[in-house]
Amino acid sequence: MSLIRKLAGQITPDFIKPYLLPIYWRYYRFLADVDFSEQQFESLNALRCSIAYNKYGAYCIPDSSKHRSSALIVAANAVYEPETIAFMAANCGTGDIVHAGTYFGDFLPALSKAVAQDAIVWAFEPNVENFRCATITMLLNEISNVTLRNAGLGAVAETLFLQTVDDSGTALGGGSQVVSTSNNDALQSVQILPIDESVPRNRTVSILQLDVEGYERPALEGALQTIQRCKPMIIIEILPNSELITGKWFAENILALGYQNTHKVSENLVFTCSETS
Secondary structure: OOHHHHHHHHHHHOHHHHHHHHHHHHHHHHHHHOOHHHHHHHHHHOOEEEEEEEEEEEEEEEEHHOOOOOHHHOOOOOOOHHHHHHHEEEEEEEEEEEEEOOOOOHHHHHHHHHOOOOOOEEEEEHHHHHHHHHHHHHHOOOOOOEEEEEEEOOOEEEEEEOEEOOOOOOEEEOOEEEEEEOOOOOOOEEEEEEEHOOOOOOOEEEEEEOOOOOOHHHHHHHOHHHHHOOOEEEEEEEOOOOOOOOOHHHHHHHHHEEEEEEEOOEEEEEEEOOOOO
């Protein structure tokens, strides 16, 4: 290719070159060697993703999640969990939203538009690939009122591990799970943060929404001061056979504050406090 370029440069009159250069570069793009092997592609640390749209905005979807229902629905220009998004938008009031389990940001365009002018959406996503996609989703929609952290939520600040693929190597996407010990190389190191240390005390939280794949209790433990101070609506996605809601800890620490299960939205239970601050 370099020899052809040299010869073309020698025989082409200077006054014609400006007109030929755009044609050359367009043609060169198709001749360039872009046939990377899988190993070469991985070494680039490039994000494999696609862009999709629905009525709320634009989304960066990781290619590894194309088998996941939420990604498939958004890729088809529809809304995933439309009832949950609409419910949160209608009940966020004038306060902030804590949104944990952000995934690729499928809730962010809607929530960023729903909150009050001075409110903030505090978003947490532990999976690095999902976090990168959520960051791009924010850029695509020019979102400025979301604070996004590449972290999970827990009782104390610490470093744990995240299972991002199943035993067959298939990406778990939004189903990635925090685990306490590393027993294989496939686990991803993840920062864990308490909500009480992540959301400033001068902020009023209206909704605390957790989609944290079985890590609800530690996330709530790290939010008890915020819950006691703000009495936010708590929205929890409950996994099958979860004992959190029926257990002693939840009764003593959440229900004892005056919270009751008042709604079920999609796969989420909604708890509201009768003793609002």
